[in-house]
Amino acid sequence: MQDKQESTPPPVPPKTRKTTQGVRKIDSIKEFGQVDVPTAKTNIHCLTIIGQIEGHLILPPQNKTTKYEHIIPQLVAIEQNPDIEGLLIILNTVGGDVEAGLAIAEIIVGMSKPTVSLVLGGGHSIGVPVAVSSRYSFIAETATMTIHPIRLSGLVIGVPQTYEYLDKMQDRVIRFVEEHSRISKQKFRELMFQTGELARDIGTVLVGKDAVEVGLIDAVGGVGEALKMLQEMIKKHNKEKEVIH
């Protein structure tokens, strides 16, 4: 791989070109209060979901959160903007609000543009339905996904919670995951209630290819594979559009 890079020197050193452009840009902000509109347009947008998914309540500030009210309008804008042809969703989340997570997952499912997700680091709990909501999903080799029941010790506010209510919420998650991945309801439940894997809870931790083997995620891969898949899907999608017109 190294030999290849050495044998083909780039015609223009991109590093120096970028620096001069950067200096000029900062100068124009300082001197005129103006900013150049970036010329390099991309047909893919990237949504990163980090930390806790935050919904109805603002979590204490020590939590890194992805807020529902930021994500939803961004997804609507991406769906509506004709310049954007595809969406890459990158997840590194420890779960969060059930309703907000499911809402984000549902809106991704409903998008007409090609979507690819990539689980990096972790996609735990409510991150699982978000990860499977795209048309094609990837997981990094070292990334983990924790599947466990929605617990009674979890925080429940505003609803007179009963065991049935929690069970219903759990069913929503299970049904969504089953519908949008290759895993069966039985298998997902089995993973959810497995004993002996987690120290403080029942459940399963899936690492990289484990998630692919159980049928939750489509393939193991990184950002390169994810973008390649997305570009292929865009090509196919555009061809289909041409046929219709």
Added chain:
Amino acid sequence: MILYTPLPMELVMSVEDNSSPYQEIELDGVTLVVQPTAAGMGKIVQIRSTDPGVYLRPEFQPGQQISLSQYRS
């Protein structure tokens, strides 16, 4: 609200200091999370955009000092 997370609740919900040190501003159509430093100045902490091109713009690099007075939102 039901939290579905493997993190222990006491870690998620513990409240030490409830005030967030960050502030959100909009600059050139991009939402930025900034941490106020000196009077009227702020340091960029995070960019909130789905456009990957925005993250390459030198003026938006995390750690950049910007003037908050004209962009307050």
